[in-house]
Amino acid sequence: MARSRPVLTLLAVSILLTATFTLRAPGHLGGQAADAFFIQYVYDAIAATVALLCLWRAVAVRAERPLWVLVALAMLCNVAGNEIYTALYGATDSPPVPSWADAAWVAAYPLLYAALSLRLRSVSHRRGLLALDGVIAALAMASVSAGFVVDAILGNASASFADTAVSIAYPVGDLILVGLVAQYAAVNGWRLGTTGSLMAVAFVLWGITDTSYAYETIHETYVAGGIVDAGWAIAWTLLGIAAWRKPEAPPVAVVPGWRTLLVPVAFALVAVAMADYAAFHNDMTTTASLSGLAMVCVIVRFALTFRGYLGVLRAAEIDAATDALTSLGNRRAMGEDLAAAVADNEERLLLLFDLNGFKNYNDSFGHPAGDALLARLGARLADAVAGDGRAYRMGGDEFCVLVSNTAEAVAAACSALSESGDGFDITAAHGAVAIPGEARESGAALRLADQRMYRDKRSSRVPAGEQAMHALLRVMEERNPDLGDHSAGVAELATEVARALGMDSAGVGHVVAGAELHDIGKSAIPDSILAKPGPLDDEEWAFMRRHTLIGERIVAGAESLSPAAPLVRSSHERWDGGGYPDGLAAAEIPLGARIIAVCDAFDAMVAERPYSPPMTVEQAIEELRRCAGSQFDPMVVEAFVAVARLRAAAAYARAA
Numbered sequence: 001m002a003r004s005r006p007v008l009t010l011l012a013v014s015i016l017l018t019a020t021f022t023l024r025a026p027g028h029l030g031g032q033a034a035d036a037f038f039i040q041y042v043y044d045a046i047a048a049t050v051a052l053l054c055l056w057r058a059v060a061v062r063a064e065r066p067l068w069v070l071v072a073l074a075m076l077c078n079v080a081g082n083e084i085y086t087a088l089y090g091a092t093d094s095p096p097v098p099s100w101a102d103a104a105w106v107a108a109y110p111l112l113y114a115a116l117s118l119r120l121r122s123v124s125h126r127r128g129l130l131a132l133d134g135v136i137a138a139l140a141m142a143s144v145s146a147g148f149v150v151d152a153i154l155g156n157a158s159a160s161f162a163d164t165a166v167s168i169a170y171p172v173g174d175l176i177l178v179g180l181v182a183q184y185a186a187v188n189g190w191r192l193g194t195t196g197s198l199m200a201v202a203f204v205l206w207g208i209t210d211t212s213y214a215y216e217t218i219h220e221t222y223v224a225g226g227i228v229d230a231g232w233a234i235a236w237t238l239l240g241i242a243a244w245r246k247p248e249a250p251p252v253a254v255v256p257g258w259r260t261l262l263v264p265v266a267f268a269l270v271a272v273a274m275a276d277y278a279a280f281h282n283d284m285t286t287t288a289s290l291s292g293l294a295m296v297c298v299i300v301r302f303a304l305t306f307r308g309y310l311g312v313l314r315a316a317e318i319d320a321a322t323d324a325l326t327s328l329g330n331r332r333a334m335g336e337d338l339a340a341a342v343a344d345n346e347e348r349l350l351l352l353f354d355l356n357g358f359k360n361y362n363d364s365f366g367h368p369a370g371d372a373l374l375a376r377l378g379a380r381l382a383d384a385v386a387g388d389g390r391a392y393r394m395g396g397d398e399f400c401v402l403v404s405n406t407a408e409a410v411a412a413a414c415s416a417l418s419e420s421g422d423g424f425d426i427t428a429a430h431g432a433v434a435i436p437g438e439a440r441e442s443g444a445a446l447r448l449a450d451q452r453m454y455r456d457k458r459s460s461r462v463p464a465g466e467q468a469m470h471a472l473l474r475v476m477e478e479r480n481p482d483l484g485d486h487s488a489g490v491a492e493l494a495t496e497v498a499r500a501l502g503m504d505s506a507g508v509g510h511v512v513a514g515a516e517l518h519d520i521g522k523s524a525i526p527d528s529i530l531a532k533p534g535p536l537d538d539e540e541w542a543f544m545r546r547h548t549l550i551g552e553r554i555v556a557g558a559e560s561l562s563p564a565a566p567l568v569r570s571s572h573e574r575w576d577g578g579g580y581p582d583g584l585a586a587a588e589i590p591l592g593a594r595i596i597a598v599c600d601a602f603d604a605m606v607a608e609r610p611y612s613p614p615m616t617v618e619q620a621i622e623e624l625r626r627c628a629g630s631q632f633d634p635m636v637v638e639a640f641v642a643v644a645r646l647r648a649a650a651a652y653a654r655a656a
Helices: 005-024 031-060 062-089 100-121 129-154 161-187 193-218 227-244 258-279 285-320 331-343 358-365 367-385 407-416 442-459 464-479 481-500 505-516 520-524 538-544 547-556 559-569 591-606 617-627 634-655
Strands: 348-356 389-395 398-403 419-421 424-435
Touching: 005 031, 005 227, 031 062, 031 227, 062 100, 062 227, 100 161, 100 193, 129 161, 129 258, 129 285, 161 193, 193 227, 258 285, 331 389, 331 398, 331 424, 331 442, 348 389, 348 407, 348 442, 358 367, 358 424, 358 505, 367 389, 367 398, 367 407, 367 419, 398 407, 407 424, 424 442, 481 505, 481 591, 481 634, 505 559, 505 591, 520 547, 547 559, 559 591, 591 617, 591 634, 617 634
Parallel strands: none
Antiparallel strands: 348 398, 348 424, 389 398, 419 424
8 A cells, every 4th residue: 555645745734733723722822713713724624634535545445445435424524514514604603403514414423333334344253242342331431421411411401302302413423433433342352453443542532522512512611613623633633544554454363361351340330430420410311221231231241251161161171071083081081980980889891992003004194094093983982882881082092991891892892993994904902890890999990901901912913013113112212212202203204205205005114114213223322422412523423323224234133124224224315425324325315215314304403402492394494495405305305395384284273
């Protein structure tokens, strides 16, 4: 939105005229002649200038065009009303009521209401308590206006019906205007941004000025060209500044906080004060009614708030006892139900399950597929025990049920946790304990079920490759737990990159095994080198670089894992030939090793390290791209970047 010199000139003229008008208003400098000049010319010049600024904004910002056209027309209605009054009634002391000038002035209100309604429509999805806060604010401000103006007008017995109708039209119009502003501010959590705040302040000041004019007119203290008239000029100029400002992003979602509580409380106190004021004055029915309605809304508001927090508390209790992936009860829920069954001496059967083949499934098909499998199996398990007990997920690939002590229940649960397909076969090892026959205490029941489950798992036929992988990973984790966490992270990334590069399931499996075990050789490196706080010397570096060769020999010792051994050996080679142990370059390096190298570097860069802070995902991606063509295969880097971006988008979607 280009803000040209003529636009800046219009704004400067508006501000200068308003400042001059305001500075002279308190003392009426220059006397009646100056008052007449400022009211007849300067006053209208300010309104016309602001109208032009609003029309310019309407042309410059297409999305806001209806809003600013309506505001500009409202400004022009004020100009027209002033000109009509001067032309037709300026020479008389008793203009007709209502007059044509009143028609023009009152016509500004519907235009402003329409403009504010457009603002409200842009946040129409925000309802409930925030909208009710706006009603409270509007009623509280209406009670103030009624206390000082409206009830006084209605109580003026000497006034004609026409006088009363016209006199009441302005404060009522202002109350509606201020009420709409309060509604818009409330549904935005009382955070409007600079432009929105300028408009809100302008409209509120406009309403306050109108009400002040009515108050002074009733008490016969109004003098043209004074502070009241300066209030209109300031309000209009604020609208001009708002029109000149650059468009702002739409308000973000409101986060409940002290502001969303304290503001309605403040308006509630205003309503209480006006109710007290009305109680000590006669003929203030409108004030008492409005303040009473405001307090009723406050009571409703806090009742709804309490109900909402009860709902949040119930939802939190449910979430605390529910597994997010499968919607089954979690370990906490199982513990509570088991303790209750033991305390009530119920005859129940506790079954613990651990899936066989799940790790291989995860490695072959990826973690999203693994999560989907767990969700499917969990749903089947819940259906299998429905009406006879309850199913739980203990974490990872472990499940549990608490059911009637029947053989059919055991068979149904085991069947529910089994699935097979092309390249995978999932079964469940289980351990069963009868309560209270075999255990009269929940902890003892869990320990016994766990022992029996692992006895069943050991007796099951686990594939040789999975056995060897488990053994080597256990060695590595015992030697250095951090290596196990790092290798798992690298393997997860390598799985997705290998798939993105079109590798078949067998190739993906070899890459996963190589990634899991790429640091297995470090288990033979002395702690004095592996955990040295300072830089390694040449001899120590030479020893450290042997870990890929050691790792190759360890992995090759298990026949089922031997295809991964060359990947472990070459996992520290460089694309430009500067790596180790063989100095391979470009396509000489196995593709799986090139994938592991990129994933290894990324995981190290984003991890917490004692010697430097972790990089962000974007920083790590930038570093990988910088080293593509020298340290890393450019094709693998780009495939990795695509995978990383998809993972980040999925994580953001889950968080939202």
